[in-house]
Amino acid sequence: MRRKAGLVLLALAVFFTAMSPLTRWYAFPRLAKVPANQYQEAVLEAEDPTLIDYGTMQAKKIDKVTIVQTLKGNVEASEKIEKADGDSSRDVVVWDALSYVQDADGKMVSKIPERYIFDAHSQEPVHAPGESVDGDPVKRQGIEFKWPFLTEKRDYEYFDAQARVTKPIHYKGERTFRGVRVYYFEQTIPWTKVPFPKTMPVKGITPKSLAGTGTTRWYTTVRKFWVEPTTGAPVYGEEIQKNELRGGTLLGERDKVTVFAGHVKMREDYIESTVDLVKSQRVLVLLLTSYLPWGFLALGLLLLALSFWLEVRGRRAHGSGPATSNDDDPEPEPEPKPISA
Secondary structure (H helix, E strand, O other): OHHHHHHHHHHHHHHHHHHHHHHHHHHHHHHOOOOOOOEEEEEEEEEOOEEEEOOOOEEEEOOEEEEEEEEEEOHHHHHHHHHHHOOOOOOEEEEEEEEEEEEOOOOEEEEEEEEEEEEOOOOOEOOOOOOEEOOEEOOOOOEOOOOOOOOOOOOEEEEEOOOOEEEEEEEEEEEEEOOEEEEEEEEEEEEEEEOOOOOOOOOOOOHHHHHHOOOEEEEEEEEEEEEEOOOOEEEEEEEEEEEEEEOOHHHOOOOEEEEEEEEEEEOHHHHHHHHHHHHHHHHHHHHHHHHHHHHHHHHHHHHHHHHHHHHHHHHHHHHHOOOOOHHHOOOOOOOOOOOOO
16 A cells, blocks of 8 residues: 555656746746737826927926826737747737827827837747837837846847837846835937927928928937836836927027927836736746746655655565564463373
């Protein structure tokens, strides 16, 4: 009976020990993925920014600018790209993003749509028809919006949608944000000539009409992200951004006019909800990368030791046999005495 139990324990030990690397290196890449139907919204604000008034072409201080960023998963587009790609092992995510900017009175300043296509696990960009920024086709290099699962302490290539360029975003160290261990990253985009938004806040003013005046738009920013490394999700972000109009007849005798200048920060209520969401997702990723692999390995070793113990105990019991003693031997029956006549 002990031998059968030992064999069962040995089989279980082998199973759980094998499950340890399989969970980490096989299950994790296939289960830890950004869902294709994900919807996410973030609101950022810039207090006391400088904003242009296109009616007077003058820059002025205002109370606040609000930026609403939405990311909406397009499942139909994802399935279409996966079918055309022909690689059944790769899941593709399509995000239809929109950055909507409004002033303190709720009037639209600009809105820029974007389609971002990427691998659901690695976050590497996938080049497919429809990849665009503000209706212009682009071919992204590097990440955008999200870092890979198990983010490393190194620089990454990050795509800037306004400038349509990819630049390094530098790892600046480990920090704690709202009780969460994070990696801090920072990117600087130097002054770069950028396209005018397709949708302008004043009727009659279009990118084509502005280009006809010889006036150009320039942009620079310092981008900061606090990234939870297990999930690769930013829990907080800021930008110190400036936009200018330069040259051309539109500005008259002026060399340049500020379009926007401000320090953009995530709004407090969205910080709280983002941190809570990332904390819950972090546990799920740790299950596949740490808790289950190490737990399976520890359980496998424990079962292996228990099976060996049962085997050794069984062999000892079998080898010693039943104990014997002279005291336990039955006494011989006395011989019958002869009968005398």
